[in-house]
Amino acid sequence: MRPAHILVIENQPATLQLIALNLGMAGHSVTRAQDAESAMLLLEDAVPDLLLLDWNLPGQSGLSLIRRLRAQARTCNLPIMMVTARSGEPDKIMALESGADDYMTKPFSPREMVARVHALLRRCPTVVPQQPDSDLRLDPHTLRVTAGSQQLAIAGMELKLLHFFINHPERVHSRSQLLDQVWGSAVYVAERTVDTHVGRLRTALQPSGREICIETVRGSGYRYSTRHLQAMAARA
Numbered sequence: 668m669r670p671a672h673i674l675v676i677e678n679q680p681a682t683l684q685l686i687a688l689n690l691g692m693a694g695h696s697v698t699r700a701q702d703a704e705s706a707m708l709l710l711e712d713a714v715p716d717l718l719l720l721d722w723n724l725p726g727q728s729g730l731s732l733i734r735r736l737r738a739q740a741r742t743c744n745l746p747i748m749m750v751t752a753r754s755g756e757p758d759k760i761m762a763l764e765s766g767a768d769d770y771m772t773k774p775f776s777p778r779e780m781v782a783r784v785h786a787l788l789r790r791c792p793t794v795v796p797q798q799p800d801s802d803l804r805l806d807p808h809t810l811r812v813t814a815g816s817q818q819l820a821i822a823g824m825e826l827k828l829l830h831f832f833i834n835h836p837e838r839v840h841s842r843s844q845l846l847d848q849v850w851g852s853a854v855y856v857a858e859r860t861v862d863t864h865v866g867r868l869r870t871a872l873q874p875s876g877r878e879i880c881i882e883t884v885r886g887s888g889y890r891y892s893t894r895h896l897q898a899m900a901a902r903a
Contacts, residue, residue, distance in 0.1 A: 670844050671716035671788055672887060674709060676700045676732070677750070678724055682773070686719065686750070689777040690784065696841040698887060703727035707735075713839040713884050714741055717788055722751035722762070730765055737766040746787050750775060803877065805830055814875035824849070825868040832881065832891035841888035865889055 673690055677683040678701045687697040698715065700706040702725045706718075718736070722729040729749060736742040748769040749762050759770050769787050771780060804813045810826060812819040821829060831840075831849050840848070842858040850856050869878040879895045 670694045670696060670841070670847065671784075672696045672698070672713070672839055672841065673717045673719060673784070674698045674700065674706060674715040676703065676706045676718070676720035676724060676729065678702060678721065682721075685777065686780065689781055693781045693785075695784075696844070696887065701725075703729070703732040706732065710736075710742060713887055713890065714745060714837075715839070717746045717748065717784060719748045719750060719784070722749060722753050722758070730762060733762070733766045748783065748787055750780065803833060803875070805833065814877060817875060819871060819875060821868070821871045824864050825871055828864055828868055829872075832889075836891050836893065839884045839887050839890045844888065861889075 673695050675683060675686050675690070675697055677686060677699075680701075683699055683701065687699055690697050698709055698713075700709055704726060706720070720729045720732065724732070727735075729751070733747055733749070736745060736747070747767050748771065749767045750771045750773060751758075751762075752773040753759075754772040762770050769783055771783060802815045805811075805826070806813075810822070812821045812826070812829065827849050828845070831845070842861040845861050846856055846858065865881060869881055872878045872880070877896065880891050880893055882890045882892055884890055
């Protein structure tokens with residue numbers, strides 16, 4: 668199972684810590700929220716691979732949040748697993764019919780929770796709206812990078828990093844995920860080395876204005892997004 672970015676919404680600190688700890692031990696990157704509104708702010712910044720949430724949240728309930736997410740294009744296909752103390756059959760049916768992909772009752776076995784998460788990730792891969800950069804070209808044979816008619820001087824690890832980013836647009840990748848996917852799991856490199864190479868890649872992209880495409884997502888990692896370029900093009 669590949670590492671995934673999982674958003675956990677749970678208002679009980681002990682349960683939130685238990686879930687985050689076990690998902691982290693399974694190799695996943697976990698972002699935490701304790702209410703629906705905080706979660707929505709995080710979702711505006713980055714769409715995770717999977718959402719795990721409680722029903723009884725302060726303010727807006729978990730069920731209302733699911734309905735809200737299913738009505739939005741960015742999150743309509745987001746895999747969602749509800750973990751709640753509500754164990755009645757009517758509650759389960761209501762949650763599943765409202766858009767939850769899986770339903771688990773408390774108290775729960777951490778091992779079963781992780782196994783259910785993995786099963787959900789396998790059968791419900793997140794569909795992220797793709798926004799390809801049609802003017803940016805990386806020739807795999809000549810290893811030349813061009814933006815329109817302009818050639819960019821990019822080589823080495825920065826080239827590999829760019830290749831990974833443009834083939835996985837709009838997705839947030841943690842430093843550990845980038846190390847595994849770009850450097851390879853057999854190579855030991857400190858996570859902060861990723862920051863150095865991302866900085867070099869941004870510098871190399873500056874002549875094309877695409878340094879803004881590599882976004883830093885606080886507490887999560889990096890994302891390659893062309894929305895800034897599209898906004899500038901719309902204003903031109």
